[in-house]
Amino acid sequence: MSDIKKMYTTILGDSFPMDMTISFGDQKLVYRKRTWGIKMEDGSIDERGIRYGENPDQEAALYELVNGNLTLGDCKFIEPGNGLVSAIDVQDMLQVGKHPGKINLTDVDNGLNIIKYLTEKPAAVILKHNNPCGAAIGESLSSAYDKANRCDRIAAFGGAVIINRAVDIDTARMMAENYLEVVCAPDFEDGALEILAARKNLRVIKMGAIDRLADFEKFRFIDFKSLIDGGIIAQQSAVNSIRSINDLKPATATRKGVEYKCDRQPTQREIDDMIFGWAIEHGVTSNSVLYIKDGCTVGIGTGEQDRVGVAEIAVHKAYIKYADIVCFDTHKIPYADLCLEITQGKRDIADKETIDAKVLEDRANLPGSVMISDAFFPFRDGADVGINQGCTAILQAGGSMRDSDVITACNEADPKVAMMFTGQRSFKH
Template identity: 50%
Template sequence: MSDLKKMYSTLSEDPFPGDLTLRLGGAELRFAKKTWTIDGAEKGLRYGENPDQPAALYELAAGELSLGGVAFRGPGHALVAAMTEEHLVQSGKHPGKINLTDVDGGVTVLQYLHAKPAVVILKHNNPCGAAWSDAGLPDAFDKAFTSDRIAAFGGTVVVNRTMDVDTATRLTQVYFEVVAAPDFDDAALAVLRTKKNLRILRLPGLAKLEALAGEPFLDIKCLNDGGMVLQFSFRNRIRSTADFLPATAERDGVTAVARTPSPTEAEDLLFAWAVEAGVTSNSVIFAKNGATVAIGTGEQDRVGCVELTIYKAQTKYADRLAFAEAGLSLYELEKKAETDETAKTLLADIRRRTAEAKGGLPGSVLVSDGFFPFRDGVDLALSVGVTAIAQPGGSIRDTEVIAAVNEAVPQAAMVFTGQRSFKH
């Protein structure tokens, strides 16, 4: 077993060259490989997605690109790829590919949440929980962590404000692998440094994401045959609540118009749609009071995704009760209940309260990265107390989908985003 553990601490041999050039027509983009001097040795990426996959990080160093009249992000605007030794405040087990892409996933979300202190906790390139708060970073962290404390274990925390000692103290009560912030208070840094394997990244650009949010970059996807798909990066058109479109549709002479969200509902929809940009499709997000309640990722059908996300919300709700009242995870309490009558009684009570509370979903809003092909997913969301929904619109059955929210008691709201937010 000890030999197997070595694979995670052994660095992959890096055979990649120091520079990379990409030519598109008459444009030439030059990239430079990133390495860092750590503990007196030059090191690049620890490894790729797995320990036996060598990998290298490249930063755009020179060249400009414009396609279809759209200017792409040029040199000098990198965030994660621009890291130097100065930004690696504490390298811990210095970063591998997954660590950096999780931080980058945080950037994807936070670029649309610059208006308030915000926290995103990520694992495997998907948010576990996210929140923003007028009360500050500590409150945002608590809400993001509470959303799914089980998935957050071993994750990456990315914030858009200077890390304060209060937030840092909360963070060190849990095992995280990476924390990234635009800056750190001295007291916060001292607390974080007590976790010797924690990778601490100071990325000043996290405080300036608003300026980058509208600048597209060249998004490259690689195929298994070595081919490449090039696309413009996703650009979120919903930057304020005023950008939502009224949910209205007409079919067979019937016009359907949905209720407009309240200001509170609209702000939660705005927040959730920003988080949606960082979630693997096919996905939905339940959110309430500026925080995610449950995030459903990567499912094949939309109603199934809603169903599984409701299950996740109920499971996480029960786990929060179990941890608060017994100091155990839900799964630990279930195991203990097999032989302990007191634990069995508590578990039954927690399940009863979870069912009564519908997993904390009543009063939440829901966003969907794609339209609803049928009203079944909407009806399912309404059954657990969702009061407002945002979705792209454009389904042949939009009139039926709108009818679902109009028939709800009390009537629910719906808006269209006018764009899909798939991420594959």
């Protein structure tokens, strides 16, 4: 067992070159590999790059764009000097913990990809395996983090937290109660780092550029996908264009000469949740469906092959996570541990029955939520999943041949459900 565990702490050799140049015709982009001089326990300095890639047997390297400007067609891509994750310096690593690997850095990057649209209020995003497991905005940072953590306390274990305000004492105390891999913030107030230091393996990153994340809303970069034959697909990065009610479109359709439109218009709260939810959707692996309520995720379904299936999975997860947080609030242990103790005869089954009844009564907090779909519903069955759980509004791309059926589903609901279109798909593969 000790040999197996050792592979997760071993830093692989790094065979990647210090410099990399990519040519697009006569235009060139120049990259420099990022390494850090890490101070060891004996006081020596060890120059290191990334610990390893997605798995412990994969070498990896992080490169920062240091020179070159790229314009293709009408698109001018991001220029050097705008580094975020690729510009992390050793001074930014306020606590190294375990040396960062590729997954830690890509989780932080996708957290920034989401939170760049949430700059107006304190916001927190917790990610695992490059998908958000909880995201929220709040009147205070501690409120935003607490809400994000309570969305999915189970998945947040070992997660990366990205926030857009300086970490204060209250938020640091909440974070220190959990096992986290990474905390990334623009700054840390006096005393916050000392609290986080109780978690020895935690990586704490100060990223001052978070304060100007709004500038990155419209930046484009080249998105590469390498193929198993050595080929590469290159595309422009996605940009979220749904930033206010003015960007939303009424849900209307015409089929066989008949015009369809939603009978009910969304409330201001539902519109706010639509805008918030579409920002979260920007960082979720497709196919995906989210349930959003009061500036917070309730259920997140990611990466499924069919839309009705992912809508159902998001509901299923919402019930599981809600049962866990109710159990934790009541008994200070996870729901799974409660069930285990019941089978072991250490607890009365009535404890579980009380929690299960509460979850069913509250319907996992889904009633009143806004359903977000990153693409259109090919059939009404996907929308019906959310409607049957009590969602009161839907945001989707629109453009399906059966938009009229989905509009009919909203109008047939009791009470009626509002729906808006984005006119924009938000796939992320």
